[in-house]
Amino acid sequence: MDTPALGQPASAASSLEPYVQLLRALLPRLDVLSVFNAHGELYWSSQGAVEPDLITLLPESIRAAEKDPVAFGEQRSVRGAPIYLFWLRRDDGAQPATPFAVVTVSLRSAAVDAEQRSLSFIQSMVRPAIECLRRELLARDEIFNLQSSMLEQDNDLEMLLSVSGGGSDSRAEDGNDLKAIVANATEHLKVGLSALIIPEKGIALVQVAKDKPIATTLLAKAHRHLLSMAQVRRQATIVNRLTFGSGDSAAYRVLACPIPKADGRAMGVLALFRVDSAPEFTAHHGRVTELLARRIASIVTNSYDALTGMLTRPAFEQRVNAALTNSGFGSGYVERDGADALRAWCALFIDINRLHLINDNYGMHMGDRVIAQLGELIRGRLPPGAIAARISGDRFAILVQASLDDATRFAESLRAGAEAVGAAFGDGKMPTSVSIGVAVVDPRSEELVHAFAAAETACKAANDRGRNRVEVYHEADESIVRRFTDINLVADLRRAIAEDRLELRAQMIVPLGAKRSAPHFEILLRVIGEQGEIVGPDSFLSAAHRYQLMPTLDRWVIQHSIDMLRPHADLLAASRVQFNINFSGQSLQDAEFTDWIEKLIERSGLDPGCLCFELTESAAIGNLARAEPLMRRLRELGCSIALDDFGTGLSSLAYLRTLPVDLLKIDGSFVRDVLKDPRAESMVQAIAQLARSMSLTTVAEYVETDEIMSRITALGVDFGQGFAIGRPVPLAEIVAELPLYAAAAQPSGVWPASTAA
Ligand code: C2E
Numbered sequence: 240m241d242t243p244a245l246g247q248p249a250s251a252a253s254s255l256e257p258y259v260q261l262l263r264a265l266l267p268r269l270d271v272l273s274v275f276n277a278h279g280e281l282y283w284s285s286q287g288a289v290e291p292d293l294i295t296l297l298p299e300s301i302r303a304a305e306k307d308p309v310a311f312g313e314q315r316s317v318r319g320a321p322i323y324l325f326w327l328r329r330d331d332g333a334q335p336a337t338p339f340a341v342v343t344v345s346l347r348s349a350a351v352d353a354e355q356r357s358l359s360f361i362q363s364m365v366r367p368a369i370e371c372l373r374r375e376l377l378a379r380d381e382i383f384n385l386q387s388s389m390l391e392q393d394n395d396l397e398m399l400l401s402v403s404g405g406g407s408d409s410r411a412e413d414g415n416d417l418k419a420i421v422a423n424a425t426e427h428l429k430v431g432l433s434a435l436i437i438p439e440k441g442i443a444l445v446q447v448a449k450d451k452p453i454a455t456t457l458l459a460k461a462h463r464h465l466l467s468m469a470q471v472r473r474q475a476t477i478v479n480r481l482t483f484g485s486g487d488s489a490a491y492r493v494l495a496c497p498i499p500k501a502d503g504r505a506m507g508v509l510a511l512f513r514v515d516s517a518p519e520f521t522a523h524h525g526r527v528t529e530l531l532a533r534r535i536a537s538i539v540t541n542s543y544d545a546l547t548g549m550l551t552r553p554a555f556e557q558r559v560n561a562a563l564t565n566s567g568f569g570s571g572y573v574e575r576d577g578a579d580a581l582r583a584w585c586a587l588f589i590d591i592n593r594l595h596l597i598n599d600n601y602g603m604h605m606g607d608r609v610i611a612q613l614g615e616l617i618r619g620r621l622p623p624g625a626i627a628a629r630i631s632g633d634r635f636a637i638l639v640q641a642s643l644d645d646a647t648r649f650a651e652s653l654r655a656g657a658e659a660v661g662a663a664f665g666d667g668k669m670p671t672s673v674s675i676g677v678a679v680v681d682p683r684s685e686e687l688v689h690a691f692a693a694a695e696t697a698c699k700a701a702n703d704r705g706r707n708r709v710e711v712y713h714e715a716d717e718s719i720v721r722r723f724t725d726i727n728l729v730a731d732l733r734r735a736i737a738e739d740r741l742e743l744r745a746q747m748i749v750p751l752g753a754k755r756s757a758p759h760f761e762i763l764l765r766v767i768g769e770q771g772e773i774v775g776p777d778s779f780l781s782a783a784h785r786y787q788l789m790p791t792l793d794r795w796v797i798q799h800s801i802d803m804l805r806p807h808a809d810l811l812a813a814s815r816v817q818f819n820i821n822f823s824g825q826s827l828q829d830a831e832f833t834d835w836i837e838k839l840i841e842r843s844g845l846d847p848g849c850l851c852f853e854l855t856e857s858a859a860i861g862n863l864a865r866a867e868p869l870m871r872r873l874r875e876l877g878c879s880i881a882l883d884d885f886g887t888g889l890s891s892l893a894y895l896r897t898l899p900v901d902l903l904k905i906d907g908s909f910v911r912d913v914l915k916d917p918r919a920e921s922m923v924q925a926i927a928q929l930a931r932s933m934s935l936t937t938v939a940e941y942v943e944t945d946e947i948m949s950r951i952t953a954l955g956v957d958f959g960q961g962f963a964i965g966r967p968v969p970l971a972e973i974v975a976e977l978p979l980y981a982a983a984a985q986p987s988g989v990w991p992a993s994t995a996a
């Protein structure tokens with residue numbers, strides 16, 4: 240027990256007077272009873288003042304008690320009169336046997352015989368009463384200790400609560416939370432200097448106390464020691480006398496606590512310093528500091544992405560807002576010139592291209608390595624003061640204080656660096672790269688969302704324009720401005736879905752050359768605008784993609800197509816008329832999509848053979864892991880599968896062998912150019928030949944003229960679709976004419992004139 244016994248002087252309420260009465264009953268000549276603590280200081284006396292001579296005796300008596308651990312007490316004399324000292328010890332048998340209290344008894348000076356004054360006689364008389372007194376004093380002592388430790392714990396609790404931020408633990412916090420913890424520790428644990436150092440995150444927070452301050456220069460000497468101490472010890476380390484460096488002989492009390500990472504190793508250290516005249520650090524301080532360290536660790540972990548060490552999105556938003564506010568933005572932008580003009584901020588939005596290909600083909604761990612290396616690249620090149628984050632799986636955002644030109648140059652250097660990193664991945668067959676959008680942060684915008692929207696828009700444009708490039712946001716750029724209006728479009732689109740203002744059209748696909756078979760129809764979606772105007776997918780698909788509306792649209796289209804075809808199930812089963820339905824890559828992410836489609840078809844009573852599903856080549860190859868099983872199940876049901884926009888994706892033809900595909904739809908861009916561009920022509924021919932060798936059927940889209948139709952027929956394409964054959968018309972009309980189309984497949988059938996829209 241390290242707390243001195245009888246720490247608190249006895250008060251009136253804690254008077255020991257009853258013991259005096261008890262002892263007087265046993266020893267009628269008892270004069271004065273006094274109690275001293277282990278340091279020889281008076282705790283209580285039956286007489287106001289105590290003889291100074293008696294006080295001088297006490298240290299010596301305490302030493303005598305230590306030498307003779309079983310002795311009960313001793314007799315001494317003060318100015319000729321005998322005085323009896325009784326040593327009250329604890330029950331723990333600790334060595335040395337220092338008493339926690341000494342009781343002294345003096346007698347009234349009356350003539351008594353020597354025997355009656357002997358120590359052994361007095362002891363035998365008072366022993367039981369002194370034992371009761373000992374027990375009471377021990378109990379008081381314990382209560383006092385409990386109270387003070389509770390008080391201390393209350394204080395600690397108060398501090399820990401005040402640094403816990405009140406919010407949920409999973410929330411990421413900004414640097415201010417860490418600052419608050421360090422400030423709290425400084426004040427609460429009464430230290431002269433506190434420091435939080437986390438080198439890998441670039442965190443160095445230092446707080447000097449007002450009371451007994453310690454100069455921060457100490458840290459320059461100490462920080463290396465502290466960090467290495469944190470590496471080897473998992474708990475708080477206390478050194479109550481430590482000198483740093485040669486010239487300086489000053490000693491400090493140091494409490495250093497590692498900031499733990501998930502793997503148990505230290506990411507940094509929280510160090511508290513006291514001057515050596517201040518009280519020592521105790522194990523209790525160590526435990527409190529460990530709690531603070533854990534709190535710091537959780538804040539840091541939630542603020543930083545584990546894979547890249549960059550900020551997480553919420554932490555990023557807080558930092559960026561703070562940076563913009565501090566630089567004068569937000570609180571009103573003041574235009575100044577000269578040296579103190581506010582410097583421009585630029586936002587960079589970075590998108591990793593085709594990461595999913597790496598994930599699908601080499602596994603997620605390889606994708607993670609790409610992300611980690613790009614993160615490292617970005618962190619390594621950040622200019623001072625820049626703030627960078629991984630804001631979602633394959634996207635990064637950076638705020639730099641630089642002119643648009645400088646920021647663009649920086650972006651270009653990142654793009655080139657990423658290209659070099661990405662080229663080496665896998666076996667080099669799936670090079671990854673980044674697209675970067677750069678924009679000046681609009682000083683008027685109050686929200687980060689707006690600040691980065693322009694950069695994101697430019698990044699999308701970089702993607703649209705072929706990826707692996709840097710695009711700068713210009714308001715005049717039409718394709719970029721269109722993205723901006725996406726946001727409004729999405730609201731319109733949602734409303735259109737809710738109000739069922741969608742319509743299905745169908746475009747005929749006919750067999751080419753001498754082949755005689757029933758036509759196919761591709762079902763295409765239209766939105767009916769609020770004024771009744773017909774809106775094509777061109778105007779809403781990019782917004783629908785961006786805002787994850789495609790799965791909803793796909794389900795709507797499939798559901799309504801089947802509903803419209805159902806009444807004609809028998810006719811369709813007897814003919815070979817086929818309806819092609821498009822669905823998007825986003826629906827592949829929908830885990831229930833396959834089951835949903837399967838049930839829908841089974842319950843419809845339709846012959847699954849009259850349905851063909853179109854998925855673009857790039858969506859299929861981009862998510863093989865999901866596309867393949869879905870295609871397989873649809874095929875098992877009896878539906879056909881078409882690869883749409885074939886020739887534009889990056890599919891190595893090897894995929895074709897493994898994918899369950901029936902049809903290739905040759906991308907319209909080749910078909911349209913087939914007469915004027917020999918490369919387009921040989922592409923169409925190559926696809927047609929390849930398909931034939933694999934028993935796949937080919938369809939050419941964008942057959943805009945009769946000349947194109949003859950040429951592709953000659954090149955060996957099986958079916959044609961395009962304005963020269965027929966424009967999309969309402970599906971309802973096609974359905975009404977179904978008996979005609981069914982007849983067309985018959986050898987004696989009549990071909991209906993193409994329905995022009
Ligand atoms: P797609 O699947 O390649 O559909 C063919 C598009 O080419 C249709 O445009 C069609 O109207 C157009 N087209 C047909 N013949 C010609 C021609 O001779 N020349 C030209 N220039 N264009 C022709 P649409 O209907 O605007 O659809 C555009 C894209 O929107 C479609 O391309 C498809 O990717 C998507 N889409 C349309 N409807 C749906 C749908 O219901 N679901 C899904 N997921 N996507 C759809």
Ligand code: CA
Nearest residue numbers: 761821853883
């Ligand atoms: Ca299509």
Ligand code: CA
Nearest residue numbers: 883884904940
């Ligand atoms: Ca197409």
